[in-house]
Amino acid sequence: MSFVINEPGLTCIIGPNGVGKTTLIRSIGKLLNYQKGNVSIENKRVSEYSFRDFAKKLSYVSNDMKEVFALDVMDYVTLSIDVRYGIFTKNNSRIVAQEYINKMGLSNIIDKKTNELSTGQYKQIAIIRGLIQNTKIMIFDEPTANLDIKHQHEVMRLLKQISKDEGKSILMVCHDVNLASRFADKILMMFSPVKYKMGTASELINEENISELFDVSCNIVDVNGLPYVIFPST
């Protein structure tokens, strides 16, 4: 497969389990040594960047929420900037973090430890941690997994807004076709590791593609001008 992302916006990768969505984003994020092919950012191969320089180009928020020991929320969200500086160097990451935390209405959890947060809150501060890294490209592995509908929408709305307001290219894996349809600027459909389609929701979300993608029958209805998928028989 071959594609280029050259403008800000939210791109959702959808596809069945095991098709290689996470492998794809990990390859882009310099987290996997791939055998063939090439990923480049600003005309430089990903493998040619040092980890340190790469962290200034791209931030990656994984789906893994495991931690060995719980940190304070503030220490956690500022981590990705804090590691760049020496132990005695002051930096403004806390001020930036405070702004994002206020913006997302999370100021009530600022004094907590990370193991005292709900799954939804943890996902949100993980997004803030990625944002503080202040990179043009951001990758999220299933940021809406294990969230209730309200929080799913909140997270998607936030990512969409960030991509628009701050001109970031956001690439994310998403399992919910309808969330992707409603929020994504572009959709990358992975049918197999070699077969894919890329386009807007209106172009790609139709009965033929969805049936082929997930091997289920479906109906498409129109909601506010966007395709909405219903799975009647499954």
Next chain:
Amino acid sequence: MRADKKLTIIILVGILVLLSLIGLGVGSYSISFSDVYREIVNGLLNRGDPNSLNYLVVWNLRLPILFTAVITGVGLTVAGATMQTVLKNPLADPFTTGISSGACLGATIAITAKIFIIGTGIGTVIFAFIFSLLPVTLILFISKFRRNSPMSIILIGISLMFFFDALTAYLMIRADPLSLSAIYAWTIGTLNRSNWENLTIMSIIVLSTCTFIYLNSKKINALNYDDDTAKSMGINVDRFRLLMLICVSLIAAGITSFTGIIGFIGLVSPHIARLIIGANNKYLILCSMLVGSIFMVFSDIVAKTIAPGTLPIGIVTAMIGCPVLIFLLLSRKGGIYSD
């Protein structure tokens, strides 16, 4: 540093100083506290009589033992705190991963084979360091190719510990009587062999390595999360983990070569420090140094009070550390496992 954390550190320094002053006055030779402090001041001002028994006891026994206790506590606790995050394993420390046993075996081989200039201690340290790297290499190798589960690392470490201990025991059986007593001291863990010369070598190794770890403490924080997350923050995870484990081996070798295997300090003290100051390594490393040395000085006082001059400190640390560890494992709030 935030004000509350600063206060905590100051209080811990106060406790350490207080316990040290008490520890200096306790021992098998009967000497009053005021005489101890007088001899210290006299020595510092070059006024003391170097041939008096009081002076010799204070300057050649009590002070080296106290400082060895402090350095041992600092080193083992920083090593434990670092390993627990870097290996993502709350049960990791130089003892449970076989690093101390490896160092002990290396030291034993150096003594029995009479390699290098053993009298100075440097040859022993070099051998201890080389052998302490064996468990590190094996752990890194296994976690590279198999899933790095906390339990498997500890199980490997404990089996290595038995293997190295068996080899050490074999060398002891074959050793000549003179070497035997030297090796025996190592396997128990004792401060009784402390002198200024050993202390100098040990301090240089431990304090420089701990400083290096402290300067990298923010990066250690990143390893608190999955490797993908740490890499995305700009850490070359594999290289950094190896570097930190080499540091830990250096600390363990530097300490074990002179005191032998002292268990539980490196495992328990970092957890106590986390309860006190939180898990952010920027503060934790500093706090660990203090908690570890307080633990060691306290254990030394206990050992000298129960059986003056005869009870090795390794026995006391295990006796105190074991119940503390069980408490930490079982307690829900602030316990080792949060789930």
